[in-house]
């Protein structure tokens with residue numbers, strides 16, 4: 001089921017997928033992957049890696065003025081999802097008035113350098129972007145230079161064999177404090193990877209694709225080609241994020257907000273349990289990052305007593321007009337405070353319903369023109 005209506009409210013792709021016809025008219029390279037079908041519509045094959053690659057490059061060009069190399073055989077980032085992640089971080093920064101001189105670390109930036117490029121272009125953030133893979137470092141550097149973002153993004157080659165993830169870069173910048181870190185870790189353990197990915201002979205022996213021939217798995221709705229380093233790490237993403245947690249225990253407030261994307265629901269529980277063990281020393285939260293048919297999560301934590309990880313945003317619900325009096329009674333029963341935002345919008349705030357130690361509670365409702373919207 002599509003998760004598009006669950007995207008971040010400020011994501012321009014929410015409820016407004018790219019107009020493929022307009023893109024095909026404007027960008028000849030993109031047009032090559034589009035077929036006109038009956039009634040003037042366009043068909044686009046998401047199962048073709050080159051097509052997905054070109055879609056990402058075209059969206060980055062059109063919507064972010066970014067000219068990005070995405071080499072074959074490496075992961076193709078999905079732009080709306082990457083923007084969702086940046087927007088969630090921006091929510092936390094705004095809530096804590098940390099929007100000036102923002103410097104982030106993008107752990108495992110990949111060939112695309114996508115988080116740092118979007119973060120620098122859209123939010124004016126500065127970055128140290130790391131990777132343990134030589135090719136990723138080289139292409140990421142090229143992507144930064146060709147977009148004239150050398151003044152905002154510095155690429156840093158780390159040794160992937162060492163068990164720490166952040167210490168290399170932090171040791172080399174001994175007195176520097178970072179606003180946040182972000183990461184899309186390699187998801188899989190070896191047996192998972194072998195189950196879901198196979199060598200892709202059309203590219204090279206070093207490339208894996210999700211076009212696995214299997215009676216059990218249905219064919220993927222979208223192609224994913226990737227290198228071993230992008231897919232696999234010993235212990236999977238739980239082990240990788242645990243290494244970031246280990247580093248954070250040492251670094252504490254040298255990074256104000258630690259964040260990472262989580263790709264598998266089963267990883268959330270062990271990581272939350274680990275963070276819970278620190279008691280009041282750490283605040284943490286989990287927020288969904290939905291896009292298309294893909295569900296992901298952001299896990300964020302901080303050692304700072306003065307920061308809060310609550311993201312306040314109106315919860316949008318559909319409600320028929322007759323439901324309004326009931327809602328008004330409910331707001332009053334819960335000691336809610338109603339405030340008019342625009343002639344047709346009201347915000348209801350509930351001071352006594354908060355996120356109890358990282359558990360998100362619905363805090364505010366937006367009433368628009370007679371309906372919950």
Ligand SMILES: C[S@@+](CC[C@H](N)C(=O)[O-])C[C@H]1O[C@@H](n2cnc3c(N)ncnc32)[C@H](O)[C@@H]1O
Pocket residue numbers: 075076077107108109110111112113114115130131132133136158159160161164165183184185186187229230231233
């Ligand atoms: C899933 S890919 C993410 C790429 C890109 N950030 C994205 O979101 O599309 C994971 C990346 O982490 C890198 N990596 C693996 N171990 C690492 C380590 N110890 N330190 C930094 N990067 C690492 C891999 O080389 C790979 O580029």
